[in-house]
Amino acid sequence: MQKQTFLKKFKLSSGQLNVAHDENLKDLNTKNNLLLHLMHELAKAKSKERLFSLTTNYSLKIFGAEVCAIYFPNETKRKLTAAYISSSEAAQKGIAEINLIRQLPLNSDYPLSRSFRKKKVLTAASEIPVSLKKVGIKSGIFFPVLLKEEALGVFALFSNRRTSFSSEDIKIGELIGLHLGLKMHNQDLLSSVKVQNETLELLQNSVGEGLALHGPDGVIYYANRAISHFFGNTASTIGLRREELIGNWDKYHKYKATRLYDIEEMKKTVYEDKKPFLGGLMIIHSNPPKVIEANYYPVIKDGNFAGMAAAYRDVTKERKQEQDLATNFKRIQKERDRWNAVFSNVDEAVCLIDREFKITHMNSTCENFSGMGLRQVLGQNYYKVFKCHTGNGLYYPDFNPLEKILITKEPIPYEEYLHTNASSEDVWVGVSASPIKDASSEIQEIVLVIRDINSVKEIEKAKSQFVSVASHELRTPLTVINGYLSLLINGDLGDFSDSQSRQQLREVLNKVYNETERLTDLVSDLLNVSRIEEKRVQLNRKEYLLKEVIDEVVEELGYVAFQKKVNLRVERTNKEAKTTAFFDKSKIYEVLLNLVDNSLKFTNPGGEVVLTYWQEDEKVYVAVKDNGVGIPKKLQSIIFEKFQQVPGSYLKENRGTGLGLFIVKSLVELHKGHLEVWSEPGKGSKFTFSLPRKFA
Amino acid sequence: MSDKLTVLLIEDEKEVAQLYRLKLTLDGYSVEVAEDGESGLKKALEIKPELIFLDIKMPGMDGFEVLKHLRESEVTKKTPIVILSNFDEQEMIEKGLTLGANEYLIKSQFNPAELSAKAKTWFNED
Numbered sequence: 001m002q003k004q005t006f007l008k009k010f011k012l013s014s015g016q017l018n019v020a021h022d023e024n025l026k027d028l029n030t031k032n033n034l035l036l037h038l039m040h041e042l043a044k045a046k047s048k049e050r051l052f053s054l055t056t057n058y059s060l061k062i063f064g065a066e067v068c069a070i071y072f073p074n075e076t077k078r079k080l081t082a083a084y085i086s087s088s089e090a091a092q093k094g095i096a097e098i099n100l101i102r103q104l105p106l107n108s109d110y111p112l113s114r115s116f117r118k119k120k121v122l123t124a125a126s127e128i129p130v131s132l133k134k135v136g137i138k139s140g141i142f143f144p145v146l147l148k149e150e151a152l153g154v155f156a157l158f159s160n161r162r163t164s165f166s167s168e169d170i171k172i173g174e175l176i177g178l179h180l181g182l183k184m185h186n187q188d189l190l191s192s193v194k195v196q197n198e199t200l201e202l203l204q205n206s207v208g209e210g211l212a213l214h215g216p217d218g219v220i221y222y223a224n225r226a227i228s229h230f231f232g233n234t235a236s237t238i239g240l241r242r243e244e245l246i247g248n249w250d251k252y253h254k255y256k257a258t259r260l261y262d263i264e265e266m267k268k269t270v271y272e273d274k275k276p277f278l279g280g281l282m283i284i285h286s287n288p289p290k291v292i293e294a295n296y297y298p299v300i301k302d303g304n305f306a307g308m309a310a311a312y313r314d315v316t317k318e319r320k321q322e323q324d325l326a327t328n329f330k331r332i333q334k335e336r337d338r339w340n341a342v343f344s345n346v347d348e349a350v351c352l353i354d355r356e357f358k359i360t361h362m363n364s365t366c367e368n369f370s371g372m373g374l375r376q377v378l379g380q381n382y383y384k385v386f387k388c389h390t391g392n393g394l395y396y397p398d399f400n401p402l403e404k405i406l407i408t409k410e411p412i413p414y415e416e417y418l419h420t421n422a423s424s425e426d427v428w429v430g431v432s433a434s435p436i437k438d439a440s441s442e443i444q445e446i447v448l449v450i451r452d453i454n455s456v457k458e459i460e461k462a463k464s465q466f467v468s469v470a471s472h473e474l475r476t477p478l479t480v481i482n483g484y485l486s487l488l489i490n491g492d493l494g495d496f497s498d499s500q501s502r503q504q505l506r507e508v509l510n511k512v513y514n515e516t517e518r519l520t521d522l523v524s525d526l527l528n529v530s531r532i533e534e535k536r537v538q539l540n541r542k543e544y545l546l547k548e549v550i551d552e553v554v555e556e557l558g559y560v561a562f563q564k565k566v567n568l569r570v571e572r573t574n575k576e577a578k579t580t581a582f583f584d585k586s587k588i589y590e591v592l593l594n595l596v597d598n599s600l601k602f603t604n605p606g607g608e609v610v611l612t613y614w615q616e617d618e619k620v621y622v623a624v625k626d627n628g629v630g631i632p633k634k635l636q637s638i639i640f641e642k643f644q645q646v647p648g649s650y651l652k653e654n655r656g657t658g659l660g661l662f663i664v665k666s667l668v669e670l671h672k673g674h675l676e677v678w679s680e681p682g683k684g685s686k687f688t689f690s691l692p693r694k695f696a
Numbered sequence: 697m698s699d700k701l702t703v704l705l706i707e708d709e710k711e712v713a714q715l716y717r718l719k720l721t722l723d724g725y726s727v728e729v730a731e732d733g734e735s736g737l738k739k740a741l742e743i744k745p746e747l748i749f750l751d752i753k754m755p756g757m758d759g760f761e762v763l764k765h766l767r768e769s770e771v772t773k774k775t776p777i778v779i780l781s782n783f784d785e786q787e788m789i790e791k792g793l794t795l796g797a798n799e800y801l802i803k804s805q806f807n808p809a810e811l812s813a814k815a816k817t818w819f820n821e822d
Contacts, residue, residue: 468785472753475782475804476709483715486807492722511711 034062035172042179048187052084055155055180060088063169065157066137069101070145070180071112072153079103080113080154101129112154115142119151121170125162136160143173147181155180210292210312216305230284230292230312256285266296270308274298281315291319349450352436355443357382357402369450371422386450387420388429405433405446416453428457469643470526473658477515477522484508518657525659529642532666539584539670541695546579546613546620547572553592554611557600565605566626568596571612579613581620582695587667594660595624595687601656602685603628615693619673623688630681639677640665664689700726701819704745706736706762707780708754712803716749719808720815733757741771747818748772749811750797752781752788760795767796776818780811 038058045051056068069085081103106113111122124140132140137158145153155177159165165173204211210227212220261280269277280294293315299306343350349366353359359377367373370385377385383396390399401415411434419429430453436445487493493508494501531537550570561568599609603626613622631639643658668675668689679685703725707713710731717727728743730736733754740748748766752759759779766772779792779800789800801814 468783471784472782475802476712479782479803480709480711480715482804483712483719483808486809487715487719490809492719492809511714515711 031062031168031172034058035175038062038176039179042183045183045187048184049084051180051183051187053086055176056084056086059155059157059173059176060086062172063141063157063159063165064161065159067101067132067156067158069156069158070153071103071116071156072145073106073116074103078106080106080116083153101132111140112142112156115144116151116154119144119146119149121174123165128158132158138162139165141165141170141173143170143177145177145181145184147185152181152184208314210310212310212312213299213307214310215307218308221307227312230290230314258283258285261294270296270298271305274300274305289316290314291316349452351382351386351448351450353382353402353446353448355406355445359385360445366450369421369452382448386429389418389420391418391426401431402433402446402448405435406443409435409437409441409443411435419450428453430456466642469658473522473643474519477519480515481512481519484512522657522659525657525663528663529659532663532670537587537667537670539587541582541584541671543580543582543695544585545577546581546622547577549585549589549592550611550613550622552589553596556593557596560597561600561609564600564603566600566603567608568600569608569610571610576614579615579620581691581693583671583691587670588691591664591667591689592622592624594664595689598656598660599624599626599628599685599687602626602630607684618693619690620693621688621690623686625684625686627684630683630685631677631679632681636677636679640675700724701747702726702728702743702745703815704728704730704736704740704743704748706730706733706740706748706754706759707751708732709751712751716808716811719812723812723815725812725815733759733762737762737765740766740775741769744771745775747815748775748777749780750777752779752783752792760791763792763795763797778814778818780806 035058038054041054041058042051045054052070056070059065059068065088067085067087069082071080072083073079074081082101085102104110104113106116110127111124114120115122121144122142124142125138128137128140138160139162140156140158142157143155144151145155155173157165157173204224205226207224208226210230211222211224212227213222215221259280259282261277261282266277266280269275275298277296280296282292282294284290284292291314293313295311295313297309297311299309343363344365346363347365349369350363351359351366352361358379359382360379362370362374362377367377370377372385381396382402383400387395388399388401389395399417401417402412405412412432414430414432416428416430418426421427430451432449434447435443436447438444488505488508493504496502496505554568554570557568596609596611603609607627609624609626611622611624613620615621640661642662665675668691671691673689673691675687675689677685677687703720705713705716705720705727707716707729708731713729713731717729720727728739728745730739734757736750737757750759750762759781763777763779766775766777776798777796779797780803781788781792781800782803784802792800798818799814801811806814
């Protein structure tokens with residue numbers, strides 16, 4: 001029970017306590033032998049605890065003492081405290097009392113304290129505490145534990161003999177005290193170095209970087225654990241030559257490596273130039289692959305080159321991010337290029353404006369449209385660049401067709417208005433506007449697509465003009481028919497009882513009949529024009545003799561010519577009679593009928609209309625020539641347009657629909673042929689058209 | 697003959713001119729016809745008609761031009777001029793009235809009797 005308390009109090013193991021009874025020690029008879037053994041053991045001791053236990057236990061034997069203890073000053077330096085106490089078997093019977101000497105004031109008169117202060121060996125006999133006396137202790141001797149003239153503590157021996165320490169004992173004690181001081185110092189040094197090493201190792205193994213030190217010969221003499229993480233090698237890399245580590249990578253490591261830098265250049269930089277080589281990259285083909293950045297530094301020790309420090313960093317993530325970024329950037333760039341191409345190549349003018357209608361961007365079509373360069377218009381109000389108006393004098397801000405987009409936030413599908421261009425011309429534009437909204441649905445910009453619809457508007461205008469003229473032309477015969485019929489009904493033309501009024505009736509009916517004929521022709525021509533303009537005319541082409549169609553036309557109009565006393569004839573030889581071409585017979589018949597009919601109309605009695613035709617290269621030509629009134633030069637270019645007639649008194653008798661030549665020209669051109677006119681007022685006219693012989 | 701009121705018909709459509717001439721003559725007017733703008737203008741200044749019916753679409757000088765000249769001349773400045781045309785576009789009607797025509801009639805909507813009645817109203821106003 002007492003032993004247990006003792007053990008507990010001094011935190012000692014029972015083995016340590018029993019060292020004194022070690023069988024081996026029985027053979028060591030002499031003090032010197034014991035001392036030598038102690039010195040030997042101390043040399044191997046790796047902790048202070050071991051130093052103390054060895055010292056105290058051996059001392060019990062060497063000195064034949066009952067109790068041996070080692071004291072050191074406490075932190076406050078006011079007390080000496082027993083760091084270790086050993087006692088003989090006999091003394092252990094009164095172990096409880098030994099506790100009482102565990103600590104004592106540093107400044108007390110007790111020889112133990114004085115021994116520390118004076119750094120001297122002191123003995124005690126009468127001063128033995130009562131508690132020790134109770135267990136039979138009669139004397140004590142105290143040796144200072146010294147290091148370089150400095151007292152570290154006290155090594156104390158208590159004996160049950162009154163005077164048991166010889167001068168030899170004192171010398172041995174002094175030696176032990178001195179040796180212990182030295183050993184303790186060594187232990188301190190050792191542990192501080194160990195702590196330093198541990199800290200350093202902790203640091204090196206905690207960092208993510210792989211670190212290796214190569215000697216001047218290139219052999220690795222230090223490598224931290226992270227190295228293996230990088231290169232996947234399981235064996236230690238220490239002792240490997242640089243060439244082995246780097247040069248024969250695949251042999252020594254689990255994975256293949258591809259270096260992305262010049263190893264020779266690296267060696268030269270670090271080993272010869274003694275400069276850092278930074279940012280070398282290598283790919284380790286692990287799964288997934290890793291990208292390692294390698295930095296190499298020369299190691300300079302005491303001014304001399306001592307090898308190379310290598311630091312490896314896993315930059316896989318950064319590289320991937322970089323690569324992703326680059327890929328994304330490329331993709332975005334490609335996308336942007338594509339949109340730019342679309343943006344700058346569309347026929348529509350595209351313009352971007354902000355909430356204040358200031359221009360932020362426009363494409364080249366828009367630049368052309370505005371007559372200004374992008375730089376000139378950037379930041380300018382849209383309405384300043386594009387002077388939009390309604391046509392009746394309303395301009396911005398009174399006319400602001402885009403304003404509603406800011407309120408409704410909805411696109412404006414299409415609106416038409418006028419825009420005064422850079423040359424001060426009014427141009428019809430069709431504008432679509434779409435808002436570009438941000439995440440909170442606020443309008444950031446507005447995209448405007450502006451189309452030049454001037455040509456469309458012109459076509460529309462031409463169409464409505466055509467309708468206007470056409471209805472005018474239709475109303476004219478209707479006016480005559482309606483007028484005469486109303487006269488007949490009202491009895492203005494008499495009761496037809498006499499031959500004179502019956503004659504007048506016949507004349508009136510004849511006029512009405514002529515006007516209905518004219519109306520029929522007009523309606524038929526209008527339908528033809530409409531078919532031509534809508535490209536609904538189908539050609540049924542076959543190979544025909546030109547002679548056939550020409551003879552048919554001459555036969556058809558022979559009576560008209562005869563009545564008008566105009567000589568209508570065809571000039572041809574046998575050779576020409578065999579000329580053929582591919583054409584739609586009914587259409588070419590119509591062409592020729594129109595041309596001959598025109599010539600007859602504008603040729604005075606006694607004149608002639610001559611038809612000729614011939615073949616030249618791969619074309620056939622047909623000409624209708626008259627010696628009629630002719631066409632003034634300035635009008636020759638417009639006679640092929642719709643509703644254009646040559647003014648002049650002769651027209652009154654020779655009224656047509658005003659559509660004939662337009663239809664003729666269109667039909668010839670549908671055959672990929674060509675129609676031209678020669679005319680001289682007073683001398684006559686000649687219309688010539690060509691047709692390709694073969695149907696390609 | 698001299699007590700008859702003279703109507704000048706400037707009209708290039710021969711059949712239309714004949715039709716109107718027939719009815720107006722039957723109704724007791726002295727009718728003169730000009731078949732184009734130039735001769736119409738010349739005739740108007742020459743015969744000083746009491747009323748002019750004027751067509752618009754004519755080869756050469758059109759009705760509007762004739763009207764302009766007629767209104768510029770002291771002789772015909774105040775002569776009633778009725779445009780008689782088969783164009784019924786609003787802008788043409790407005791143009792005619794702006795240039796000084798007293799009335800604009802659509803031919804196909806007026807038969808000869810109605811035209812004669814119109815003429816009568818103009819003479820009654822005189």
